[in-house]
Amino acid sequence: MDWFYLIVSGILEIGFTTCLRFTKSLSDIGWFAGLLVCMVTSISLIQLATRSIPMGTAYAVWTALGAAGTVVFGMIVFHEPVSAMRLVFISGIVLCVIGLKLCGN
Template sequence: MHWIYLLVAGLLEVVWVIGMKYSEGFSKPGWSALTLLTMTASFACLAKAMKVLPMGTAYAIWTGIGAVGGVVAGIVLFNESSDWPRLLCVLLVVGGIVGLKLTSAH
């Protein structure tokens, strides 16, 4: 169950980073509220996951999911670059996330 909390926390991080972009510096109330709500939920899920999972593993996976999701969202929603060196770097992050999961004792 703690891995599910961690996955949800990471996905919520992706939502709040998208919301932050759309909030335009917290100048749009609706997007700002969504950002703050999903931030809070993301931290709460991360905290639940860290009750059992190692801190370093949980935090690295949480930020990794957010980073990869943020890059993908940037490509899809904001027409950011999808050149091969950038995608290769994203694959390296995914490899690190998978490696941490596979080597975790929990």
């Protein structure tokens, strides 16, 4: 179950960054509320995940899901630039996290 918490936590990071993109000020209450909900839930879930997953591995997975997911989400939804080099480096992040998982927990 802890890996499930960790994956959901990483996915919520994509929600956090998406809400951050649209939050211009505190008056954008809907986007700001979404930002807060995603942040608090994400942090809560990673805290639960680290009960059995080593902190370093959990943090690497969490940040990789957030970073890679945000880049891919931006490419698909916001039509951000897609290039071979961007895909290579995003793949590198994902492969490094898989390597951490294979080396330990």
